Amino acid sequence: MAVRQSLEKVEEWRKIVNSLREAGVEPYPHSFRITHSVRALNELRRQALLEPWVGLVIRTAGRVTDIRRHPNVVFIDLYEDGARFQVMADPRHSLLDYIWRGDYIGVEGVIVKTQRGDYAVRASSLVLLAKAVQPLPEWGKVDRDSPFYMRYRSVAMVLDLQLRWRIAARAKFIQALREAMWKRGFIEIPTPVLQPIYGGAAARPFTTKIWAIDEEWYLRISPELYLKRYIIAGFPKVFEVGPQFRNEDIDALHNPEFWSLEAYQAYADYNDMMKLTEEVVYEAVSAVLGTGVVKYRDQTINFSPPWRRITLHDALREYGGVDPDRLTDDQIKEKLRELQVPVKVYNRGIALVKLFEKLVEKKLVEPTFVLDYPEESTPLCKPHREKRGLVERFEAFVGGHEVANAYTELNDPVRQYEYFVREEELFPKEEAHPLDWDFVEELSFGMPPTGGVGIGIDRLAMVITNAESIKDVIPYPIVKRA
Known part of the structure; x- marks a missing residue:
């Protein structure tokens, strides 16, 4: 069953890749030269240093985490190295028909200031750098207890x-x-x-x-x-x-x-x-x-x-409420049974360590x-x-x-x-x-x-x-x- 499901998935992916190539879009080009990383642009914006850059032509690249389509403009959020930066694209750009959340794209364009006072790259060209044949789940929506979160760790990150x-x-x-x-x-x-x-x-x-x-x-x-x-x-x-x-x-x-x-x-x-x-x-x-x-x-x-420094015996007295110097072996065994601590072979020293682990450890903040x-x-x-x-x-x-x-x-x-x-x-x-x-x-x-x-x-x-x-x-x- 698992082999059959994997073959079906690969066939779906093949169709996506072939359709892109038939449309003249290469889904996996070899490289893309950038002048400014998404992280560098985001850091300049965070430090309020982007104003002098308005009008400058730059090249950047990253993963698409969100696409917001409006009649006159499409906003694309690019993610890279834990940072995000916004791209503005003409809705008529042909590549917009082929990209979705999770794809890697390259962008060339100028830095602009938006009507809301933020900054973005207004794209003069867009290039698909890697097609995510499985679309990325919605940004920020992840269940940390789910098998998906543990199995696809790179996506979770x-x-x-x-x-x-x-x-x-x-x-x-x-x-x-x-x-x-x-x-x-x-x-x-x-x-x-x-x-x-x-x-x-x-x-x-x-x-x-x-x-x-x-x-x-x-x-x-x-x-x-x-x-x-x-x-x-x-x-x-x-x-x-x-x-x-x-x-x-x-x-x-x-x-x-x-x-x-x-x-x-x-x-x-x-x-x-x-x-x-x-x-x-x-x-x-x-x-x-x-x-x-x-x-x-x-x-x-x-x-x-x-x-802080404290001896194990003093820690047992202070935090565990037991005096190891006064406990008999029978009393130690009874205490271990009471605490449901299994002991395969009794040894006084090891038993005291087990009492410490059960009674004291969690209290040492x-x-x-x-x-x-x-x-x-x-x-x-x-x-x-x-x-x-x-x-x-x-x-x-x-x-x-x-x-x-x-x-x-x-x-x-x-x-x-x-x-x-x-x-x-x-x-x-x-x-x-x-x-x-x-x-x-x-x-x-x-x-x-x-x-x-x-x-x-x-x-x-x-x-x-x-x-x-x-x-x-x-x-x-x-x-x-x-």
Whole structure:
């Protein structure tokens, strides 16, 4: 049925294209030279700088988003790069019989001032540049919950200026993060996307087959273990911005493909990573919005450093109403049952983290570092230098969402091996970090004291653009095919 429907559609498109060519109109010419973009003209109008341009001949091009026909004039709205500008055409122009909403056209004409005091290009010639054989839906009329909105994402970005702005803001945020890191002496350096052993996080990977060597490999879930190899190699400050892949949830806060910034610094610890995180995020937010203060839902969030610091135990006491130092294991288990938090294998440290996630996370609206996690929470972190049973780890929270994770990195190869083994004993296979023996061996050649941090780009972009879901900031989120 799907093949038949597609063939019927293609045949409809063929008729449209052939009819244009029979009428002497080429629907897909090779190029069109412009002198002024729609965005440039719109910006000049916005700044009230177009008056001296009246009478000037220009060439511009864009997508037709609206056509308004009157007896003596036809108004055409051209859209390009998030901006619009008006074109005035003679109703007798032959091309007007062949264009509709969604087509790309080129225009040559003079800048004029309309009777209403606005500006337009009065067209002396019109050229069809690309025929939209499927007319564009009505401008601004889009249902964000519809399958159409998710399936035809490029069209959604045309119709929904807010979506387009969010996508562009995310891109600028990534650029600003990169600039903030380079400014501090970090170099961006690549790590493999395909890896023989996935690691750096507890997550289910995507699996693939490398046919040339007949081996099962994985899409990376984190660049951590390879970035640490660069530290071993003598690069003192490294980072990477790019996609990670986790074969897990799809919801308002999760997408199987997501972007992060991950960074490692020799001779540093998690205190240095806190300072780095709050500074570069603040600088990037300010670069995008012109301010470090944002509106998110019904809250005002100030990204200005320093961010609040609180231990996980204190956060449980202050926000969760439980004292982890006084709770017995039986009381913790009962609390988890009460909160309907499933636990496959009970471990006190992990159970406390789950209580924190359920009772505290959503209450951390202002940027907050939560410090000093139970040692069972990760096999890649150094034990706390003062607090037995804890590790020097923090997570950062903004708007009730976790947006960063950092460690004073473990650089003892014996402990690293033991922690990997402990993980495999404590957790089911799909929840444990696999033993990466190659990494342990490389660690045995010596890695200096190191601080590392991973920053979630999509969730931060969601907060700073006041989006309901990360689907609103990811250009092409994963959705179930019809």
